Amino acid sequence: MMADSYEVHLKEAAAFIRQHDDFLVVSHVQPDGDAAGSTFATAYMLQALGKRYTLINEGAIPEKFQFLGGEHSVVQYALQPPERKFAIVISVDCADFGRIGQVQHCLDDNMLLLNIDHHATNDAFGAVNLVRADAAATVEVLYDLAVTLGIPFTAELNDCIYTGLLTDTGGFRYSNTSPKVLQIAADMLARGVKGHVLAEMFLEKMTVPQVSLLRKGLSTLSFAHGNRVAWLSVSLNDLAETGASNDDMDGLVNYARNVEGVEVGMLFKEKQPGVVKVSLRSGGQADVAEIAKRFGGGGHVRAAGCTVSGSLIEAIDQVVKEVGKALL
Ligand code: 5GP
Ligand code: MN
Numbered sequence: 036m037m038a039d040s041y042e043v044h045l046k047e048a049a050a051f052i053r054q055h056d057d058f059l060v061v062s063h064v065q066p067d068g069d070a071a072g073s074t075f076a077t078a079y080m081l082q083a084l085g086k087r088y089t090l091i092n093e094g095a096i097p098e099k100f101q102f103l104g105g106e107h108s109v110v111q112y113a114l115q116p117p118e119r120k121f122a123i124v125i126s127v128d129c130a131d132f133g134r135i136g137q138v139q140h141c142l143d144d145n146m147l148l149l150n151i152d153h154h155a156t157n158d159a160f161g162a163v164n165l166v167r168a169d170a171a172a173t174v175e176v177l178y179d180l181a182v183t184l185g186i187p188f189t190a191e192l193n194d195c196i197y198t199g200l201l202t203d204t205g206g207f208r209y210s211n212t213s214p215k216v217l218q219i220a221a222d223m224l225a226r227g228v229k230g231h232v233l234a235e236m237f238l239e240k241m242t243v244p245q246v247s248l249l250r251k252g253l254s255t256l257s258f259a260h261g262n263r264v265a266w267l268s269v270s271l272n273d274l275a276e277t278g279a280s281n282d283d284m285d286g287l288v289n290y291a292r293n294v295e296g297v298e299v300g301m302l303f304k305e306k307q308p309g310v311v312k313v314s315l316r317s318g319g320q321a322d323v324a325e326i327a328k329r330f331g332g333g334g335h336v337r338a339a340g341c342t343v344s345g346s347l348i349e350a351i352d353q354v355v356k357e358v359g360k361a362l363l
Contacts, residue, residue, distance in 0.1 A: 041167055041179075044163075044164065044165045044166075045165065045179055045180060045183045046183065047163050047165070048149055048151065048163055048165040048180055048183075049180065049183045049184050051147075051149045051162075051163045052080075052081070052084065052086070052125075052149070052184065053084070053184075055086075055123040055147070056086050056087055056123070057086075057087045057088070057121070057122075057123060058081055058086060058087070058088040058089070058121075058123050058124065058125055059088070059089050059091060059121035059123065059124045059125070059138075059141070059142070060074055060077045060078060060081070060088055060089070060090045060091070060124075060125045060127065061074075061090075061091050061092060061124065061125070061126050061127075061129075061135045061138045062074045062092060062126070062127045062128045062129060062135075063128055063129045063130075063134040063135065063136075064092070064093045064094060064134060064135070064136040065094060065281060066092055066094075066096055066097070066100070066128075067128075067202060067203075067285070068100060068198050068199055068201065068202025068203065068237055069128050069172040069173050069174060069198075069199035069202055069203040070127065070128040070173070071096050071097065071100035071101075071103060071104075071195075071198070072100070072103060072172075072173075072174050072194075072195040072196065072197075072198040072199035072202070073127035073128050073151070073172075073173040073174050073177055073195070073199055074090055074092070074096070074104075074109065074127055075090075075103045075104040075105075075107060075191075075195045076174055076177045076181075076192055076195035076196055076199070077125055077127055077151075077177065078090055078104065078107050079186075079189065079191050079192040079195065080177070080180070080181055080184065080186050080192070083186045083187060083189075083192075084184065084186070089110060089117070089121065090104075090107060090108070090109040090110065091109065091110040091111075091112055091117065091138050091141065092109050092110075092111065092112065092138065093111075093112045093113055093135070093136035093137045093138055094111060094112075094113055094136075095109075095111055096109050097282040098282075099236060099237065099240075099282075100198070100237075103191075103194055103195050103198060105191050112136070112137050112138050112140075112141070113137060116137075116140065116141060117141050119141070120141055120142060120143045120146075121141060121142055121143060121146065122142075122143040122145065122146050122147065123146070123147055124142060124146050124147070124148040124149070125148070125149045125151060126148060126149070126150050126151065126152070126161070127151045127152070127173050127177070128151075128152055128153070128154075128172075128173040129150070129152060129157075130152060130154035130156045130157045130158070130333050130334065131156070131157070131158050131160060131333065132158075132160040147162045147163075148160070148161040148162055148163075149161055149162070149163045149164075149165065150163070150164045150165065150166065151165045151166075151173060151176055151177065151180070152165075152166045152173055152176070153166065153167055153168060153169075153170035153171070153172060153173050153175065153176055154166070154168065154333070154334065154335060155168040155324065155335060155336070156324055156328070156333035156334060156335075165180065169213070170215075171200060171203055171204050171209075171211035171212065171213060171215075171216045172199040172200050172202075172203035172204070172211075172216075173199060173203075174195060174196045174198070174199030174200055174203075175196075175199070175200065175215065175216065175219060177196065177199075178196050178219050188222075188223075188226055190226075190227060190228075193223045193226050193227070193228045194228060194233065196219065196223055197220060197223040197224075197228045197230060197233055198233055198237060200216055200219060200220050200223075201220075201230070201233055201234060201237060201238065202237055202238070204216060205238075205289075206234060206238050207220065209337070210319070210337065211335075242279075242283060244277045244278045244279040244280070244283050245279060245283040247276075247277035247278075247279065248269065248273060248274070248277045248279035248283050248284065248287070249287065249290075251269070251273045251276070251277060252267045252268075252269055252273070252284075252287050252290070252302075253267065253290060255267050255268045255269075256290070256291065256294075257351075258297075259355050259359065260355075260358070260359045260362055262294075262296050262297065263296060263297060263298040263299070263362055264297065264298065264299050264300075264301070264355060264358050264359065264362070265291040265292070265294050265297045265299075265300050265301070266291050266300065266301040266302065266303060266351065266355070267287060267288070267290060267291050267301075267302050267303070268302070268303040268304070268305075268347050268351065269284060269287070269302070269303070269304050269305065270305045270347060271305045271306075271307075271308070281304075284302065284304055287302050288300055288301065288302035288314040288315075288316050289316065291316070292316040292317075292318070297318070298317065298318050298320045298321055298362055299315060299316070299317050299318070299321050299323060299326075299358045299361075299362070300315075300316045300317075301313055301314060301315050301316070301354065301355075301358070302314040303347055303350055303351055303354075305346075305347050306342070308346075309344055309345060309346065310342060310343075310344060311342070311343045311344075311345065311346075311347055311350035312340065312341075312342050313327070313330070313332070313340060313341050313342070313343055313350065313354055314338075314339075314340050315327055315334075315338070315339045315340065315341075315354075315358075316337060316338055317336065317337045317338075318337075319336070319337060320362065321358065321361040321362055322336045322361070323335075323336065323337065323338065323339040323358075324336055324339040325361065326339065326341075326354070326357050326358055326361050327339035327340055327341040328341075329357055330342070330343050330353075330354065330357075341354075
């Protein structure tokens with residue numbers, strides 16, 4: 036039944052793309068490998084169909100992902116808001132409309148949106164919704180859409196698809212690494228993707244500021260609830276002292292989650308004085324999407340996020356308490 040309705044949604048999404056032109060393509064704020072890969076994969080697909088499109092994100096695409104776009108550039112809304120509005124929108128990897136951030140402001144009142152995503156918490160905010168919660172990454176859905184649309188798998192498109200799979204599965208290790216993920220990855224490798232090069236670039240290499248931040252982050256490692264909950268925190272001061280960027284915090288949460296006996300690992304990042312972004316990771320016992328939702332966030336059972344007001348200490352106090360309740 037799931038498969039049937041997915042096929043129907045694939046056809047609807049394909050029809051939406053064929054029928055329209057002049058698309059705005061947007062992914063979530065602070066794009067990760069799947070968001071960046073999905074944005075550029077969508078661009079290559081629209082290009083192959085001879086469509087016009089504009090790529091926009093609220094902020095910058097992390098530098099390491101930019102080569103995926105080839106000649107494409109992504110308009111940074113926060114730096115140069117476009118002067119025009121868009122009526123035809125494709126959002127990728129966004130669980131809810133709010134995830135596109137300020138890009139909301141350049142959408143026409145009567146805009147039509149195609150929502151392509153893989154989050155279980157996706158609230159079907161599009162006119163057409165192509166959402167598959169058992170897909171490991173949005174690029175997995177885009178792969179199916181490319182097949183439906185008969186789009187050729189070029190080297191550029193393949194790199195984008197492989198990158199989204201690689202990064203959202205933590206290097207093909209997380210529980211979302213399904214047979215289908217490995218089948219698509221195998222297909223991409225067979226078509227010439229250099230998997231080891233992408234893995235080194237996106238999973239192995241660390242910048243000096245990133246390692247410095249890791250050192251500081253690890254020194255904050257704390258435990259609660261009988262060592263079943265662990266967390267790290269990063270203050271604005273830590274960022275300033277190390278010269279690290281937001282992207283340099285990628286993966287830091289895993290050091291809390293990976294400690295033996297820990298059920299929920301978290302990273303608390305001070306975004307502005309009084310605003311803390313929380314990343315939650317679960318070993319599977321606790322549904323961290325549920326916990327994140329209580330703070331206005333969301334995500335997946337094993338990986339979720341939310342933003343909490345207050346100082347780092349206050350945010351830690353509030354969220355650690357809620358996590359404790361979920362572990363009872
Ligand atoms: P991260 O901790 O890496 O920022 O996010 C982990 C997962 O939770 C991702 O799948 C991401 O899409 C989701 N997520 C993170 N922050 C938020 C948020 O504020 N709202 C929602 N709905 N999902 C979030
Ligand atoms: Mn994703």
